[in-house]
Amino acid sequence: MTKITTESVLRLLCDRRRWFVVALVVLALGSGWTWFSRAPTPGASSGVVSPREGFLAPDFTLKTLDGQMTSLSAQRSKVVVINLWASWCGPCRAEMPAIQKVYASERERGLTVLAVNGTFQDSATNASAFAQQYGLSFPILLDTDGRVSRMYLLSALPSTYIVDRRGIVRAVVIGGPMSEAFVRSKVEPLLQEAP
Amino acid sequence: MFPIIHLGPLAIQTPSLILLLAAWLGIWSSERESMRRGLPGGAIANLGTFAALGGLLGARLGYALLNRSSYAADPLSIFSLTPSALEPAAGLGTALIVGVIYGQRRKLPLRGALDALAPGIAVLGIGLALANLASGDGYGAPARLPWSIFLWGVDRHPSEVYELLGALAVLALWYWASRQALPPGVTFLLVVAASALVRLFLEAFRGDSALLPGGFRLGQVIALLALAACFFLAGRWSREGEQARSTQMEGPS
Numbered sequence: 001m002t003k004i005t006t007e008s009v010l011r012l013l014c015d016r017r018r019w020f021v022v023a024l025v026v027l028a029l030g031s032g033w034t035w036f037s038r039a040p041t042p043g044a045s046s047g048v049v050s051p052r053e054g055f056l057a058p059d060f061t062l063k064t065l066d067g068q069m070t071s072l073s074a075q076r077s078k079v080v081v082i083n084l085w086a087s088w089c090g091p092c093r094a095e096m097p098a099i100q101k102v103y104a105s106e107r108e109r110g111l112t113v114l115a116v117n118g119t120f121q122d123s124a125t126n127a128s129a130f131a132q133q134y135g136l137s138f139p140i141l142l143d144t145d146g147r148v149s150r151m152y153l154l155s156a157l158p159s160t161y162i163v164d165r166r167g168i169v170r171a172v173v174i175g176g177p178m179s180e181a182f183v184r185s186k187v188e189p190l191l192q193e194a195p
Numbered sequence: 196m197f198p199i200i201h202l203g204p205l206a207i208q209t210p211s212l213i214l215l216l217a218a219w220l221g222i223w224s225s226e227r228e229s230m231r232r233g234l235p236g237g238a239i240a241n242l243g244t245f246a247a248l249g250g251l252l253g254a255r256l257g258y259a260l261l262n263r264s265s266y267a268a269d270p271l272s273i274f275s276l277t278p279s280a281l282e283p284a285a286g287l288g289t290a291l292i293v294g295v296i297y298g299q300r301r302k303l304p305l306r307g308a309l310d311a312l313a314p315g316i317a318v319l320g321i322g323l324a325l326a327n328l329a330s331g332d333g334y335g336a337p338a339r340l341p342w343s344i345f346l347w348g349v350d351r352h353p354s355e356v357y358e359l360l361g362a363l364a365v366l367a368l369w370y371w372a373s374r375q376a377l378p379p380g381v382t383f384l385l386v387v388a389a390s391a392l393v394r395l396f397l398e399a400f401r402g403d404s405a406l407l408p409g410g411f412r413l414g415q416v417i418a419l420l421a422l423a424a425c426f427f428l429a430g431r432w433s434r435e436g437e438q439a440r441s442t443q444m445e446g447p448s
Binding site for chain 2: 038176179181182184
């Protein structure tokens with residue numbers, strides 16, 4: 001086997017003609033590979049359900065604080081902010097007023113918020129007191145058995161999933177607190193999309 | 196996948212921790228390399244630190260600028276603790292500008308400083324692959340292969356593992372190149388070119404590529420451009436380096 005030495009590398013690099021040929025061959029092969037490996041479909045993840053950007057958001061149905069059943073699939077054609085939270089979580093407290101402000105100003109344009117309380121590690125009483133304290137006007141859903149938290153692979157509180165009008169997750173924000181401007185920056189482009 | 200490490204009441208995001216460690220290790224290895232190459236002590240570590248801080252600031256400002264209608268009503272939100280409000284391209288651009296300004300002010304030789312940064316780039320590549328492995332980001336395209344992994348609902352290419360192997364190969368190349376008497380700047384170009392080649396090849400197996408019209412993958416197009424620039428500069432810098440060396444060997448007449 002030919003040993004690669006500094007001299008042989010330098011000879012190749014300094015020889016204009018040979019180096020040009022090497023560059024041309026590599027770039028031609030690279031261009032060919034780029035052409036050959038074009039993505040066949042707009043999104044390789046289309047149709048697959050997973051709580052990640054580009055995937056269909058997992059559907060769920062939960063009871064709200066006022067006893068009604070609400071599901072994600074019923075919100076189709078709306079932009080949905082799914083916020084997983086608990087009353088004892090500091091960043092959840094910090095970001096909830098920002099979410100409420102954006103919801104109040106954008107609900108007419110098709111924004112909805114599903115605030116899923118991790119009731120299995122909190123309580124409906126605390127969730128209710130929290131909603132009153134912060135004047136939350138969007139539905140508070142009670143995840144009493146942790147099913148939705150598991151479905152959304154909850155690893156930290158708060159976690160926020162922003163779902164477009166077609167039910168596809170477009171942004172995932174793990175942790176917080178989110179500022180009002182940040183929430184707006186995430187929902188505004190989706191609100192502008194046609195239903 | 197280990198996206199979160201729970202330490203008592205603390206939930207630490209593993210990918211962020213890995214990236215932080217990789218940045219520290221990258222700056223440390225670049226600093227060691229700069230000492231070996233005779234650059235002033237602390238210069239590369241400071242350059243890396245300032246570039247990282249500048250990059251962070253630039254990434255936040257870039258995000259706010261791109262979403263100016265959202266930030267106009269509440270400009271102070273720019274200073275909020277929201278960790279996701281960052282624009283990576285703006286961050287990278289700002290980091291480069293800050294690095295160049297710092298290098299010029301400290302009168303660092305450009306090509307020598309780039310060579311010193313090369314191991315840091317290789318280490319960061321490994322950190323990025325490990326962070327993706329921990330978070331499940333950078334996932335592969337669906338594929339039924341004996342070595343496929345089940346991730347996000349389907350069997351996929353283990354693209355995070357491919358990229359880890361690629362990054363290790365780049366580090367090995369840097370180790371070899373750094374032991375050769377190559378002209379200034381060429382080791383850096385070799386590392387960048389190898390990283391671009393790895394990206395060009397492996398991007399084809401990704402399931403989350405940013406796409407251009409026609410289905411072209413943005414990562415591959417950028418890699419091709421980087422590769423072309425490296426070929427051009429490597430030839431030129433090598434010839435200049437060799438000329439300078441032969442002039443030195445001839446000595447003053």
